[in-house]
Amino acid sequence: GTVDVKVPLNFWCGDRVKIKDVSTTEPVYEPATGRVLCELELCGSVEVNQAVQAAQSAYQAWSRMSGMERAHIMIEAARIIENRREDIAEIEVVNNGKSITEARMDVDSARLCIEYYAGVASTLAGQHIQLPGGSFAYTRREPLGVCVGIGAWNYPFQIAAWKSAPALACGNSMVFKPSPVTPVTAVMLAEIYAKAGAPEGLFNIVQGGQETGNLLCHHPDVAKVSFTGSVPTGKKIMEMCSKGVKQVTLELGGKSPLLIFEDSDLGNAVKGALMANFLSQGQVCSNGTRVFVQRQMLPEFLEEVVRRTKDIEIGDPLLESTRMGALVSRPHLDRVLGYVEQARKEGAKVLCGGEPFVPLDPKLRGGYYMTPCVLGDCTDDMTCVKEEIFGPVMSVLSFETEEEALLRANNSALGLAAGVFTSDVKRAHRVVEHLKAGSCFINNYNITPVEVPFGGFKMSGIGRENGQVTVEHYTQMKTVFVEMGDVDSLF
Numbered sequence: 001g002t003v004d005v006k007v008p009l010n011f012w013c014g015d016r017v018k019i020k021d022v023s024t025t026e027p028v029y030e031p032a033t034g035r036v037l038c039e040l041e042l043c044g045s046v047e048v049n050q051a052v053q054a055a056q057s058a059y060q061a062w063s064r065m066s067g068m069e070r071a072h073i074m075i076e077a078a079r080i081i082e083n084r085r086e087d088i089a090e091i092e093v094v095n096n097g098k099s100i101t102e103a104r105m106d107v108d109s110a111r112l113c114i115e116y117y118a119g120v121a122s123t124l125a126g127q128h129i130q131l132p133g134g135s136f137a138y139t140r141r142e143p144l145g146v147c148v149g150i151g152a153w154n155y156p157f158q159i160a161a162w163k164s165a166p167a168l169a170c171g172n173s174m175v176f177k178p179s180p181v182t183p184v185t186a187v188m189l190a191e192i193y194a195k196a197g198a199p200e201g202l203f204n205i206v207q208g209g210q211e212t213g214n215l216l217c218h219h220p221d222v223a224k225v226s227f228t229g230s231v232p233t234g235k236k237i238m239e240m241c242s243k244g245v246k247q248v249t250l251e252l253g254g255k256s257p258l259l260i261f262e263d264s265d266l267g268n269a270v271k272g273a274l275m276a277n278f279l280s281q282g283q284v285c286s287n288g289t290r291v292f293v294q295r296q297m298l299p300e301f302l303e304e305v306v307r308r309t310k311d312i313e314i315g316d317p318l319l320e321s322t323r324m325g326a327l328v329s330r331p332h333l334d335r336v337l338g339y340v341e342q343a344r345k346e347g348a349k350v351l352c353g354g355e356p357f358v359p360l361d362p363k364l365r366g367g368y369y370m371t372p373c374v375l376g377d378c379t380d381d382m383t384c385v386k387e388e389i390f391g392p393v394m395s396v397l398s399f400e401t402e403e404e405a406l407l408r409a410n411n412s413a414l415g416l417a418a419g420v421f422t423s424d425v426k427r428a429h430r431v432v433e434h435l436k437a438g439s440c441f442i443n444n445y446n447i448t449p450v451e452v453p454f455g456g457f458k459m460s461g462i463g464r465e466n467g468q469v470t471v472e473h474y475t476q477m478k479t480v481f482v483e484m485g486d487v488d489s490l491f
């Protein structure tokens, strides 16, 4: 309730930029209190051009550096992030509303991602292929050029790092557009890269919403767009990029299933279901919001999951004891509460939560809080089971057999993640083999080590973030043929 953001939030050519003739601004809120944090200056075509131009000129120098040279700067950036961990985490809380405990984990994930790709930078290599007569060919893994990153509001700093780290390691430069709802921390990352010794313009921030995003996607000097956000926006991004035949990475929404078999360890299954639903106030793409529990285990599972959900400490996200902070905005809170109401009307039983929550602290009265909700008696046709709610709402369903659970789990156009709890190791692998999802968890949920690829099947996305495979999404392969003899001409 005390932070005002007065510094400019746009960043290119190595510095924060105050826009000269600001035509449009948008208020940015502090979810914990409902206060206005700042007025965001939105970028138009002039500013987008300036940022892309800055990225283009940085690309010339950066792409010619060796992987080891790039790694050196990225390691320094990671070191600065570690030193500023608390500072970044606190601002993330103020702008996003999540608990300080989770914000620290996000900053750590961002740092680890940069460290990981610093290590990968020097491993980029091609192949040598022997051809007849002593001739040969070799391949080079080359960067794409200026890449654009477009982020969602649920993991503002982490998304900026998950996109920039592989892009930069591979020799690209980047223009990143955060969500206008959470514009504050990505620019801290830009400052950190600059302070670590990155060439001016290597990582730039343009602020804005849909219009700014459109300008970036259509820009002729942009080679690739990596997007994190909703399915409808992802489709538009893909369409825009098709005009310039640009590469895309799409990290989109989910409605992921979590299958809990009767032979599971109850304590772990309940903890898994809580981790699958209530991190970041339930605003997590990979959340396992359709919790299928085998019938015999349902009563004890429900009793324990409801008991633990009621115990979740809600309130000031900057307090160490808080486990659930505020949702990101008033309209989003209303939307999530609307889903609970609709679930009730469609026959689901609200076993706990699903109500607006007003903290005792008068400073927090205008914040966007709700009690985490468990819905029982859910069926596959209910809206709460079919649509991504993106809030702290767990829908519990029951099942009898493995085959039935798999059929119902896969009955979705989305396929970001899935989980299974069982003590039968054969069943675990059999089930995972049949689950149509990009990221599957056995006996755990929502862990994302940066060395492991993350991304979706079906309408949940294209491409992967993290892990070695992401190098393929930020480079292109050049093949070089070398003739050692004479040209054997047909003419």
Ligand SMILES: NC(=O)c1ccc[n+]([C@@H]2O[C@H](COP(=O)([O-])OP(=O)(O)OC[C@H]3O[C@@H](n4cnc5c(N)ncnc54)[C@H](O)[C@@H]3O)[C@@H](O)[C@H]2O)c1
Binding pocket: 150, 151, 152, 153, 154, 155, 177, 178, 179, 180, 208, 209, 210, 211, 212, 213, 214, 217, 228, 229, 230, 231, 233, 234, 236, 237, 250, 251, 252, 253, 254, 284, 285, 286, 388, 390, 416, 456, 460, 461
């Ligand atoms: N798969 C993942 O890794 C992942 C991670 C986080 C969030 N998400 C998904 O993101 C969604 C929530 O985030 P959101 O509400 O910020 O999503 P959103 O799609 O509304 O916005 C995402 C970003 O796209 C920008 N944007 C909107 N319209 C655009 C356009 N026409 N052209 C270019 N850019 C445009 C927004 O300004 C924002 O920066 C959920 O569906 C969630 O599942 C996915």
Ligand SMILES: C[N+](C)(C)CCCC=O
Binding pocket: 154, 155, 279, 283, 284, 285, 286, 446, 447, 448
């Ligand atoms: C770190 N989490 C919680 C797995 C989130 C991954 C990114 C999705 O929103």
